[in-house]
Amino acid sequence: MTDIILHHYDLSPFSEKIRLALGLKRLDWSSVKVEAVPPRPLLDALTGGYRRLPVLQVGADIYCDTEMILRALERIAPEPSLYPDGEGLAKALSLWWDRSTWRPAVGLLVGHIGEHLPEAFLKDRKDNYLGYDISKPAMDPLQPIFVQQLAAFGEWLTSMLGTRNACLTGDAVSAADLTCYHSLWLLRANAGAEVIDRQLNLSPAVTAWMDRIAALKREPTREIDPQAAVDAARDGEPGDGFSADADPSGLALGTRVSxxxxxNAKVPVFGEIVAADAQEIVIARETPETGRVHVHFPRAGFETLAAGDAA
Ligand SMILES: N[C@@H](CCC(=O)N[C@@H](CS)C(=O)NCC(=O)O)C(=O)O
Structure with a gap:
């Protein structure tokens, strides 16, 4: 099989979610380390400008957003499944968690280590990613709110673990476990587990569950540079077998869309639809560096519109 390439950086919690999924499925993978602050011209050439991380690549197929990446990994290696209790609960729980915990988690992180964050990082996150100021002076007055929110959600995790035993949706690890773990991991990795566990009053059930999830992690098989990833796209033939023609809003294959x-990070990516259904859209793009690539996105959390001849 063509190499699985993950574009990521160490302290990216969304990337940690995928590193854990690769571990769960015991897949070998190549790592491309990306700068935490753009520009990232070679990654942009692959994605068409989608600016968030992680991004997964298999030859000339590029997968954006962790929801899409998990779907791709499930296609590559169906067992063990990321959805042992069905997709609906795990996906709904994941989307809620990612969206509800991101601001309080980033805010609390800044409360602990904000003085070490470079000016360029803060400016980029405000202007191009989150749209709000995450500097320490802006976040410090809000610390009580962040603790309140995360502590409330922490109790919900305890409740889920109490009724479902080992994991959040049942006995086996699902995508929901990897998602609900990742923002707590970010906080513990930066501020110390004891500090965070105490501050958020995390229960023994939650901390024991976190230890079980952490044990899944699998290191990459190799590090490669961004140019090697671009070369892999150029040498590859796009198409991973997903070929649906079932866009729920009636967009036809071949339509140019954004x-x-x-x-957040609302950068449109332009291309022609090559496959679509209610869960996934794939658009084709071509650049001299990459050749023709297929870029895959989830539908939930993304907006697709016909783009005419724009961009
Ligand atoms: N919904 C996205 C969110 C990804 C995300 O926000 N990732 C963070 C890093 S953990 C990011 O891209 N930050 C801005 C950046 O690194 O440029 C996903 O599930 O992949």
């Missing part, structure tokens, strides 16, 4: 996240 695909844009609906929450």
């Amino acid at each position: 695909v844009t996240p609906d929450d």
Whole structure:
């Protein structure tokens, strides 16, 4: 099989979610380390400008957003499944968690280590990603709110673990476990587990569950540079077998569209639809560096519109 390449950086919690999924499925993978602050010209050439991380690549197929990446990994290696209790609960829980915990988690993180964050990082996150100021002076007055929110959600995790035993949706690890773990991991990795566990009053059930999830992690098989990833795309033939022609809004294959996240980092990616259904859209793009690539996005959390001849 063509190499699985993950574009990521160490302290990216969304990337940690995928590193854990690769571990759960015991897949070998190649790592491309990306700068935490753009520009990232070679990654942009692959994605068409989608600016968030992680991004997964298999040859000339590029997968944006962790929801899409998990779907791709499930296609590559169906067992063990990321959805042992069905997709609906795990996906709904994941979307809620990612969206509800991101601001309090980032805010609390800044409360602990904000003085070490470079000016360029803060400016980029405000202007191009989150749209709000995450500097320490802006976040410090809000610390009580962040603790309140995360502590409330922490109790919900305890409740889920109490009724479902080992994991959040049942006995086996699902995508929901990897998602609900990742923002707590970010906080513990930066501020110390004891500090965070105490501050958020995390129960023994939650901390024991976190230890079980952490044990899944699998290191990459190799590090490669971004140019090697671009070469892999250029040498590859796009197409991973997903070929649906079932866009729920009636967009036809071949239509030129823009695909844009609906929450943050709202950079549109342009291309022609090559496959679509209610869960996934794939658009074709071509650049001299990469050749023809297929870029895959989830539908939930993204907006697709016909783009005419724009961009
Ligand atoms: N919904 C996205 C969110 C990804 C996300 O926000 N990732 C963070 C890093 S953990 C990011 O891209 N931050 C801005 C950046 O690194 O440029 C997903 O599930 O992949």
